[in-house]
Amino acid sequence: MELKILPYPDERLLTTCEEVITFDSELHAVIDQMKHIMVNANGIGLAANQVGYMKRVLVMSIKIGNTLSSPLELINPKIVERSEKSAGLSEGCLSAPGLFYQVQTRAESIKVQYQDRFGQTHVGEYTGINAVCVQHEIDHLDGIFFFEKLNRQNRRDAERKLEKRRG
Numbered sequence: 137m138e139l140k141i142l143p144y145p146d147e148r149l150l151t152t153c154e155e156v157i158t159f160d161s162e163l164h165a166v167i168d169q170m171k172h173i174m175v176n177a178n179g180i181g182l183a184a185n186q187v188g189y190m191k192r193v194l195v196m197s198i199k200i201g202n203t204l205s206s207p208l209e210l211i212n213p214k215i216v217e218r219s220e221k222s223a224g225l226s227e228g229c230l231s232a233p234g235l236f237y238q239v240q241t242r243a244e245s246i247k248v249q250y251q252d253r254f255g256q257t258h259v260g261e262y263t264g265i266n267a268v269c270v271q272h273e274i275d276h277l278d279g280i281f282f283f284e285k286l287n288r289q290n291r292r293d294a295e296r297k298l299e300k301r302r303g
């Protein structure tokens with residue numbers, strides 16, 4: 137299966153993904169391909185429905201200072217704790233390249249429960265841009281594109297720029 141990044145507003149980006157129940161070699165192959173696609177596109181996060189695989193899988197690179205980790209994989213991720221404090225950072229998306237906006241509701245730090253490719257449960261803690269990235273990707277898995285969470289002015293700006301690109 138050859139996967140590629142779907143551009144907004146592909147309807148698969150607006151569709152909720154299903155829980156992963158079977159942790160088999162097909163899943164592993166998709167995850168490996170997602171990591172490859174994300175790194176090649178210079179992204180720091182990618183949700184499975186962005187490549188048309190409708191399961192709750194995300195890959196991301198963690199930023200530590202200016203260094204990016206090798207890609208991590210989070211399966212069936214769930215936010216179990218979030219800070220009151222908001223992150224105050226802009227974010228972009230590989231499904232709408234070059235458009236960066238701040239989503240006001242992103243928590244500055246979060247705790248996430250997830251499974252690895254073998255079905256083992258883990259808990260991860262993320263702050264700053266890494267926390268924003270996880271929240272953005274989990275929204276994808278819930279069929280929510282970040283444009284839906286922008287204030288009216290930014291949303292209008294985004295739609296206008298996309299329209300211009302389509303020509």
Ligand code: CO
Pocket residue numbers: 228229230231272276
């Ligand atoms: Co995105």
